[in-house]
Amino acid sequence: MSLRFDEAQLERARRILGAGPICDECLGRPFARVGRGLTNGERGRAIRARLAEAGKPGVCWVCGGLFDEAVAWAERAVREAAGFEFATYLFGVRLSPRLEEMERFFDERFPGDEGESLKHAFNRVVGKAFEARLDRPATVEFNGPDVSFVVDLGANALRMHVASVYVYGRYRKLLRGIPQTRWPCRRCRGRGCASCGFTGKQYPESVEEWIAAPLLEAAGAEEARLHGAGREDIDARMLGDGRPFVLEVLAPRRRALDLAQLREDVNERAAGRVEVSSLSLVDRGAVALLKGLEATKRYRARVEFEAPVDAKRLGEALRALCGEIEQRTPRRVAHRRADRVRRRRLISASGEVKGPRRAVLEFEGEGGLYVKELVSGDGGRTKPSLSGRLGAGAVVTELDVLEVRSDAFPDRADAVDKAEPLP
Numbered sequence: 001m002s003l004r005f006d007e008a009q010l011e012r013a014r015r016i017l018g019a020g021p022i023c024d025e026c027l028g029r030p031f032a033r034v035g036r037g038l039t040n041g042e043r044g045r046a047i048r049a050r051l052a053e054a055g056k057p058g059v060c061w062v063c064g065g066l067f068d069e070a071v072a073w074a075e076r077a078v079r080e081a082a083g084f085e086f087a088t089y090l091f092g093v094r095l096s097p098r099l100e101e102m103e104r105f106f107d108e109r110f111p112g113d114e115g116e117s118l119k120h121a122f123n124r125v126v127g128k129a130f131e132a133r134l135d136r137p138a139t140v141e142f143n144g145p146d147v148s149f150v151v152d153l154g155a156n157a158l159r160m161h162v163a164s165v166y167v168y169g170r171y172r173k174l175l176r177g178i179p180q181t182r183w184p185c186r187r188c189r190g191r192g193c194a195s196c197g198f199t200g201k202q203y204p205e206s207v208e209e210w211i212a213a214p215l216l217e218a219a220g221a222e223e224a225r226l227h228g229a230g231r232e233d234i235d236a237r238m239l240g241d242g243r244p245f246v247l248e249v250l251a252p253r254r255r256a257l258d259l260a261q262l263r264e265d266v267n268e269r270a271a272g273r274v275e276v277s278s279l280s281l282v283d284r285g286a287v288a289l290l291k292g293l294e295a296t297k298r299y300r301a302r303v304e305f306e307a308p309v310d311a312k313r314l315g316e317a318l319r320a321l322c323g324e325i326e327q328r329t330p331r332r333v334a335h336r337r338a339d340r341v342r343r344r345r346l347i348s349a350s351g352e353v354k355g356p357r358r359a360v361l362e363f364e365g366e367g368g369l370y371v372k373e374l375v376s377g378d379g380g381r382t383k384p385s386l387s388g389r390l391g392a393g394a395v396v397t398e399l400d401v402l403e404v405r406s407d408a409f410p411d412r413a414d415a416v417d418k419a420e421p422l423p
């Protein structure tokens with residue numbers, strides 16, 4: 001370690017020392033860029049030695065003895081974080097109004113450009129003390145740490161935030177009637193009532209809950225949220241390679257998850273209902289990526305016609321249907337979606353007649369295309385529609401999503417599980 005002060009610096013140090021009792025940290029801070037490999041405390045002590053002045057005795061007039069409390073804050077954080085697995089951390093501090101005032105006053109009275117702020121220095125000192133008291137290694141991380149703390153000096157409070165773990169994957173939904181995410185009971189809004197059997201839920205199960213349960217146990221967490229790349233209707237199945245999702249596990253106690261095992265656990269417990277594949281850990285950016293993508297979808301629909309339709313007429317109507325479709329928000333979702341007209345492209349349509357009034361159709365369309373309305377016309381709100389092209393009423397009786405496709409999905413480069421034969 002080396003420390004050389006010029007005359008101007010020494011003069012400044014002398015004036016600071018003369019202003020009142022000051023701790024080594026606050027005496028060293030204004031010279032934080034002088035000398036390498038030193039703590040501010042060591043700088044402060046070196047200055048006193050160099051000037052042969054101990055300074056005035058008493059509590060530091062700048063920080064009020066804050067640095068003496070650093071270890072206590074660090075120990076508080078260690079207790080708070082006990083039981084949580086983390087490899088990276090970060091401290092932040094909220095100064096009390098009084099400390100902010102003192103720092104401003106100090107800067108005005110002893111201006112300089114080689115110092116370190118009280119906040120910055122205190123964060124670092126607490127962080128180092130924290131690290132030294134952990135029973136396993138952790139390093140400071142400014143960008144997305146596993147745990148972060150805010151030392152609120154005004155409120156004498158320590159707040160901890162544990163970063164979520166994000167698991168990417170694909171799900172297949174093999175059974176109709178299961179919503180993608182947990183729906184609060186409409187009657188009690190989730191509080192629990194007789195109509196929902198005091199579960200607070202509108203539906204007893206959801207894709208989200210089936211996937212989350214084993215992950216919550218493994219992570220030692222209480223809450224998880226499923227972010228899907230779109231969602232299928234409750235009464236539609238999700239087949240093929242499945243739909244990409246990110247499961248966000250909030251405040252996990254354990255972050256190292258055995259995803260191969262978890263995949264097995266989910267698929268065993270939810271057998272016949274929900275199936276997952278392609279699980280991998282991702283960062284939080286994956287949620288926005290999934291939400292922002294308008295993936296192409298492929299559907300299979302069982303359709304019933306009001307009047308008999310033969311293969312030739314059906315084929316002509318389907319060919320004439322491809323292209324731009326104008327859809328006003330369907331009546332069935334109008335209560336929760338804004339009423340507007342959207343345009344989506346129907347890329348392809350094909351089908352097979354299964355009886356005089358029945359057919360199985362396949363559609364491929366841009367994300368956001370409402371297929372049930374594409375078939376029925378929704379009372380003229382969707383144009384063109386299959387019903388309109390045929391001049392006969394048509395309604396979807398069963399819908400399956402066969403594919404959700406985008407080259408931007410995180411697993412697109414990998415081989416995903418092959419689609420099983422459709423039942």
Ligand SMILES: [Zn+2]
Pocket residue numbers: 022023024025026027060061062063064065066067
């Ligand atoms: Zn001080």
Ligand SMILES: [Zn+2]
Pocket residue numbers: 185186187188189190191192193194195196197198200201
């Ligand atoms: Zn209820």
